[in-house]
Every structure is written in structure tokens, then in C-alpha cells.
Amino acid sequence: MSAALLELRNVSKSFRSGGGLLRPPRVAKVVRDVSFAVNRGEVFGLVGESGSGKSTIGRMILRLIEADAGEILFDGQDVRGLGAADLRRLRRRVQMIFQDPFASLDPRVRVGDAIAAPIRLHGLRPAAGVKDRVVELLELVGLSSQHLDRHPHAFSGGQRQRVAIARALAVEPELIVCDEPVSALDLSVQAQVVNLLADLRARLGVSYVFISHDMAVVRHLASRVGVLYAGRLVETGPAGQVLGAPRHPYTRMLLEASPRPHAAVPRLRGAVAGEPPSPFAQAQGCAFASRCPHALDACRAAEPGLDAYVDGARRAACIRAAELGAW
Numbered sequence: 001m002s003a004a005l006l007e008l009r010n011v012s013k014s015f016r017s018g019g020g021l022l023r024p025p026r027v028a029k030v031v032r033d034v035s036f037a038v039n040r041g042e043v044f045g046l047v048g049e050s051g052s053g054k055s056t057i058g059r060m061i062l063r064l065i066e067a068d069a070g071e072i073l074f075d076g077q078d079v080r081g082l083g084a085a086d087l088r089r090l091r092r093r094v095q096m097i098f099q100d101p102f103a104s105l106d107p108r109v110r111v112g113d114a115i116a117a118p119i120r121l122h123g124l125r126p127a128a129g130v131k132d133r134v135v136e137l138l139e140l141v142g143l144s145s146q147h148l149d150r151h152p153h154a155f156s157g158g159q160r161q162r163v164a165i166a167r168a169l170a171v172e173p174e175l176i177v178c179d180e181p182v183s184a185l186d187l188s189v190q191a192q193v194v195n196l197l198a199d200l201r202a203r204l205g206v207s208y209v210f211i212s213h214d215m216a217v218v219r220h221l222a223s224r225v226g227v228l229y230a231g232r233l234v235e236t237g238p239a240g241q242v243l244g245a246p247r248h249p250y251t252r253m254l255l256e257a258s259p260r261p262h263a264a265v266p267r268l269r270g271a272v273a274g275e276p277p278s279p280f281a282q283a284q285g286c287a288f289a290s291r292c293p294h295a296l297d298a299c300r301a302a303e304p305g306l307d308a309y310v311d312g313a314r315r316a317a318c319i320r321a322a323e324l325g326a327w
Contacts, residue, residue, distance in 0.1 A: 004037035004073075005207055006061065006175055011035070011070035013056055017280075028279035030056050032231040033070070038175065043201060043208045045222030045239060047215060047254065049276060052228040054211045058177040061209065062096055063087060074175070092122050095168035099180035101160035105152040111138075111163045112148035118170045137166040141196060158189035165196070175207045182217060194221055215258045219243045224313075227251045230276050230287040233306060237314030247309055247321040249292045286317070294320060 011034045019025030031053040038044040046054050059065045061072060063079055072079045079090055098104040105114060115134045119125055125133050135145045141162040152160055161181060168176055178197065182190040194217055200206060212218050218225055218239065225242050227235040227250065235248040246252045274291040277283050285300040286292070292299070298319060309321030318324070 003039075005040045005042075005075060006038040006209070007035075007071075007073040008037070008057070008061075009035050009071040009073070011057070011060065011067050011072060013053075013060060013065070013068050026280050030231050030279050031060070031067075034228075034231075034233055035070075036226050036233065036236060038207055038209060040174070041201070041205045041207055042224065043210055043222045045218035045225040046209060046211045046228060047213060047218050047225060048228035049213060049254070051276060051279070053231040054213075054228055055179050057228075058096065058179045058209060058211050061177055062091060062094055064096075092118075092171045093173055094175045094177065095171065095173040096177040096179060097161070097164050097168050097181045099184055101157065101164040101184075102152055104164055105160060105167075107152050110149050110151055111155075114163070115167045115170050118167065122171055124171065133170075134166075137169055138163075140169065140200070141166045142192075156189075157185050158193060161185065161193055162196070165193075165200070169200070169204070169206075173206060175209070177209045177211070179211045180213070181210075183212065183214065190217065197221065213254075215243055215255055227254070231279065232287065232317070234288065234318070235314075235316045236306065237312075241314055247311070247314065247316040247324050248288075248318045249294060249324065250288050251316075252324065253291075294323075296320070 011031060012029070013031040015028045015030060016025040017028060034053070034057060036044065046057065048054050056065065060067045061079070063082070067080060074090060074094060079087070082090060105111070112131070112134050115137055116130050119130050119133055134148065138144060138147055143159065143162055143166070147155075152163070155163065181197070182193050185193060197208065198221055201208060210218060210222055222239040224237065225239040226233050227242065227248065229250045235242055235246065235251045242251060243255065246255060277287050277290070285303055286295065287303070289295040289299040304317045304319050306315040306317050308319050309316035
């Protein structure tokens with residue numbers, strides 16, 4: 001049995017599009033052979049461009065969509081094989097916070113009722129104690145009892161995300177999948193919500209899978225990080241090392257493109273241009289080779305795995321990773 005709270009082993013997901021009587025459907029490979037683990041009380045950051053497969057992975061963890069292959073182990077049990085009753089129990093232990101808090105809250109339901117609903121559903125408090133628990137949760141996220149009877153439209157974006165966090169915490173989860181939870185917020189509000197999530201992790205011991213394209217936010221919050229490109233992990237390791245001295249050209253590109261530049265990361269010599277490959281494409285070799293200014297013929301001939309570069313807890317899917325510091 002795995003010692004990690006969450007472990008993904010060789011998880012893949014494809015979507016089919018189009019097709020007809022005489023034409024086969026096109027297959028988009030959006031997640032390909034992804035493996036990583038999250039320990040108890042840990043924040044694992046999952047970063048990459050739009051379309052890299054980050055959100056798909058988050059939804060597969062909760063079985064909001066089904067994986068095609070691989071294992072998704074939560075506390076040693078593969079969630080892919082759970083029946084309805086066990087899946088309901090899983091979703092008490094694992095929650096999700098979405099990018100758009102307004103879309104995730106029913107505009108007709110008062111926030112106090114929205115937070116109380118999962119408490120009642122799982123029988124976590126006697127009926128007389130539910131309201132007190134809701135107030136406690138609101139205060140935990142920086143709101144108060146004055147907000148109980150308000151509807152979502154009466155809140156700012158940051159306040160709505162705090163309500164969504166309170167609702168996720170209502171079932172006392174062990175793991176929360178945070179899918180771009182601050183990307184729709186103003187910069188000053190982003191910092192407040194990120195600090196709140198960090199404080200909650202320290203106080204409650206909850207683990208996060210933190211999905212984001214913002215490298216600065218991930219560096220602040222995560223202890224370890226995985227970098228996704230075209231559905232595959234291309235670099236993993238301690239966040240400070242991966243984001244401070246990346247060993248994959250794509251990770252370096254993401255850092256250079258960040259709106260808050262990392263002065264400690266030197267720029268790659270040679271321009272990085274182009275777009276990620278289509279998920280429908282059947283490319284050979286490294287998926288990043290067409291955008292990498294340092295690609296060799298060997299990069300285009302065979303796709304490297306994460307074992308192409310190993311340095312302690314760090315892994316990178318690049319045959320030239322050891323040279324990257326000199327570029």
C-alpha cells in the first residue's frame with residue numbers, strides 16, 4: 001500500500017471528437033502517462049500552459065471525469081474502482097475549489113445554506129449545531145455571521161472564493177484540489193487568498209493539489225511541483241529547485257513568461273516561439289522539440305522520460321537537462 005495520501009500511476013485520458021458513419025472519430029490525448037504523489041499535509045503544485053491537461057487531472061482525481069488508464073490511489077485505494085457509496089465517502093475526504101467561484105455557487109441559494117448543505121448531507125453535526133459550524137467556517141476564511149443570509153451576487157470575487165473555500169472545508173477534507181483558484185481575481189486579492197490557503201494548510205493539516213499557470217503563486221505555496229506540457233510531466237521536484245534553477249527548457253520558458261519575472265533565473269539564449277502541439281497530433285520524439293532552441297535530432301527521434309535527468313528528488317524529461325544551467 002502506498003504511503004502517500006494521493007498517488008497517480010501512469011494516468012492517461014483521451015477525448016474523442018467528430019466521426020461519422022464512414023469516418024472514425026479524432027482522438028485528442030490530453031493526459032499521457034502521468035505519475036506523481038502527494039503526501040499528507042503537502043502542497044503539490046501542477047503548472048503548465050492552458051491546454052496542458054492540468055484541470056483534466058484535477059477532475060480525474062475526484063472522478064468528475066473518468067481516466068482511460070492508470071491508477072489513482074487515495075489512501076492506498078484506487079478511486080477508479082469505487083462504487084457509488086464509496087465514491088460519496090471519497091468526496092467527503094477530497095474536495096475541489098474551482099477557478100470561477102460565482103459559477104460554482106448557486107445564485108439562488110444563500111451562502112449559509114450552501115455551506116450547511118454538505119454538513120447535513122454527511123451528518124457531520126447535529127441539526128442544532130449546523131448553524132454554529134457554518135459561522136465557524138465563515139470566520140475561518142475571514143468572513144462573519146453577517147454574511148450568512150446573503151446570496152453570491154452580493155459578494156466580491158475574493159469573498160465568493162472564500163465562501164467556496166468554506167464550503168470545501170465543511171466536510172473536513174484531507175485533500176483539496178485547487179483548480180486555478182486565484183487566476184480570476186485581482187492581484188491584491190490573489191495574495192490574500194493564497195495566504196489564506198497557506199494558513200489553512202498550516203492550521204488544519206490539509207493537503208492541496210494546487211493547479212495554476214502562475215509560477216510565482218506556485219513557488220510561494222507549493223513544497224513540490226510538477227510541470228506539464230502537452231499532457232505529460234516534463235519536470236518534477238522540490239518547488240524551490242525546479243522554479244529556482246529549472247532543468248527543462250519548457251520550465252525555463254514558463255518562468256521567463258511570468259508577469260512577475262524571476263531575477264535569479266537567467267534567460268535562455270535563443271528564442272522560444274510557437275504553440276503547443278495539437279492533442280490530436282501523433283508526434284514523434286519530444287513534444288517540445290519544435291519550440292526548443294536547443295533541440296537535437298535525437299530529441300525529435302525519441303520521447304525522453306522523466307528518468308532522462310535525475311538529481312536527487314528532481315526529474316526532467318530532457319536529454320540536455322544537465323547542460324541547461326550553461327545555456
